[in-house]
Structures are given as structure tokens and as C-alpha cells.
Amino acid sequence: AQTVTQSQPEMSVQEAETVTLSCTYDTSESDYYLFWYKQPPSRQMILVIRQEAYKQQNATENRFSVNFQKAAKSFSLKISDSQLGDAAMYFCAYRTDGAGSYQLTFGKGTKLSVIP
Amino acid sequence: EAQVTQNPRYLITVTGKKLTVTCSQNMNHEYMSWYRQDPGLGLRQIYYSMNVEVTDKGDVPEGYKVSRKEKRNFPLILESPSPNQTSLYFCASSLGQGVGPQHFGDGTRLSIL
Numbered sequence: 001a002q003t004v005t006q007s008q009p010e011m012s013v014q015e016a017e018t019v020t021l022s023c024t025y026d027t028s029e030s031d032y033y034l035f036w037y038k039q040p041p042s043r044q045m046i047l048v049i050r051q052e053a054y055k056q057q058n059a060t061e062n063r064f065s066v067n068f069q070k071a072a073k074s075f076s077l078k079i080s081d082s083q084l085g086d087a088a089m090y091f092c093a094y095r096t097d098g099a100g101s102y103q104l105t106f107g108k109g110t111k112l113s114v115i116p
Numbered sequence: 117e118a119q120v121t122q123n124p125r126y127l128i129t130v131t132g133k134k135l136t137v138t139c140s141q142n143m144n145h146e147y148m149s150w151y152r153q154d155p156g157l158g159l160r161q162i163y164y165s166m167n168v169e170v171t172d173k174g175d176v177p178e179g180y181k182v183s184r185k186e187k188r189n190f191p192l193i194l195e196s197p198s199p200n201q202t203s204l205y206f207c208a209s210s211l212g213q214g215v216g217p218q219h220f221g222d223g224t225r226l227s228i229l
Contacts, residue, residue, distance in 0.1 A: 006158075035216045045159075045206060045220035091158055095216050102147055102166055103174060104216065108158040 002027045004094050006107035013082045014115050020067075021077045021110045023092030029053075031097035034068065034075045039109075040088040048090075051075065053097070079112075087114045118143050122207050122221035129197060130229050137192045137224050139207030147210045148190040149174070149217060150182065152203040159206065165190055197228045 003026045013019035025034070036048040051059045051068050058066050063083075067076045079086055092107040120141045129135055141148065149164035151174075161174030165184040179201055181193040190209075194201060205224045208217030 033216055043204070043223050045208070045217075047216065047218055050216055093159075093216065100166075101172070102149065102164040104149065104161050104164075105175065106151075106159040106161075108156060 002029075002094050002096070002105045004092055004105050004107040006090075006092055006110050008110045009108075010111045010113070012113040012115055013079070013086075015082055015084060017082055018078060018080045019082055019112065021079075021090050021092075021112065023075045023077070023107055025073050025075065025092075025094045025105075027073065027094065027096075029096060033095040033097060034066075035093040035095070036064070036066070036075075036077045037091045037093060037106075038086075038088045039091065040085075045091075049077070082114050084114050084116065087112060118219055120207055120209050120219045120221040122205075122224050124224060125222065126225045128227045128229065131198055132196050135194050135197060135226075137194075137205060137207075137226070139190045139192065139221060140188050141190075141209040141219065142188065143209060143211070143219065144187065145209035145211050145219075146187070147212070147217075148184070149208050150180070150190070150192050151206045151208065152176065152201075153206065153223075154203050162192065162205075194226075197226075199228050202226060202228050 032053045034051045038046045049061045063080045089109045095104045150162040151159040163182040165171045207221040210218040
């Protein structure tokens, strides 16, 4: 079974600064998908960004970007120009690309605080 | 408006009393899944469905059942709830296999005494 590790239970960042959340995973597969989800205090789950393992180019969505290092099995999330609304729990997730499977594994999350 | 609707939002019940948490999506998505969220454990997948009448186990299926008789609905059934199933539950849907869960419901807080 795949495992996803988020080694930083909590982090903080000054407003307008940049922060990077780390995620590592363990897999023997070569094709898979990686995701970052945001859960604000409202407890809604919001898909932030996704990355296909076969793509070398790092995904970007506005102020959110990833650093995908396939060999190192690392998938970090960078938030630029942090805003108060970025304060939330962030979850990294892994999904196998195996045919006939939609199994998804989440990390335990990183709580991000944004300091005004 | 694209929506995944879960009901109820909150429920307090007792051990052994069968309950169903409903989940409905209005986006004609093929993929639906259920998760439970516990403090310090993140989200864990309970069951998923890739289409009508196609369901499979996630990481923590014990004590749960699901069905997918219609594309829009994916109810989670606890036949004999126990206190260790006290948790926050999320239903999610997505259009394709590669996108991962795109839309989540607002969550159901279950307390089993």
C-alpha cells in the first residue's frame, strides 16, 4: 500500500511571504497522480492543484505551484504572496493510475497559519 | 451550480442502530467516493465507485456498506454502528479517473454513543 507523509504538522507564514509545504510518498508504481487539497476552518475540502507523474513540468495554479521530484518521491506545495484566506489544513494525496482502481491515500495534513 | 449534497450534516445516534448517510451529485460524474476524517489521521478512503453498480473498497471499509444504483447517488450505510465510527465523513465526486476527487460534500459529523 502507498503511504503519504507530511512531516510538518504545523507551519506559519507572514502575509505576503512565500511558504513551502512538504510531502513525500512511497510507491513502486511509475504512473500515478498527486494532489494538494485545502481545508479551511469551514471544513470544506477544496482541490488546489494536481500533478500527473508522467509530466515533468511542475503544475501551477495562480499563486500555488508544486515542486515534483519523481526520483525523490517528493511533492511540495509552494504558496506565493500568502493571504489570510490561505490559512487552512493542507492535505497531500496520492492516487494510483492502475486500471480499475480509484484508491486514494491522503497524508495527515499540515496546518498553515498566516500571520497578518 | 455544481454540488455534492450530503445528509444529514450532523447525527448523534446509539450503537447498533442502522443509519444511512446520503450523497448526491448533480454533475453527472462517474466517480464517487467516501472518506472519514479523524484528528491526526487525515482523510482515509472508505469506498469508491467508478460507475453505476461498480464499487470497491478503500483503505478502511470495515463496518460500512455502499451502493450505486444510480449515477447521482452513493449512500454510505452503517449496518451496526459502533463508537469507533464516530468521525467526520465526506463524500466526493469527479468526472474522470485522472482528476481525483474534484467536488466534496460539506461533511457529515457522526457521533455514535
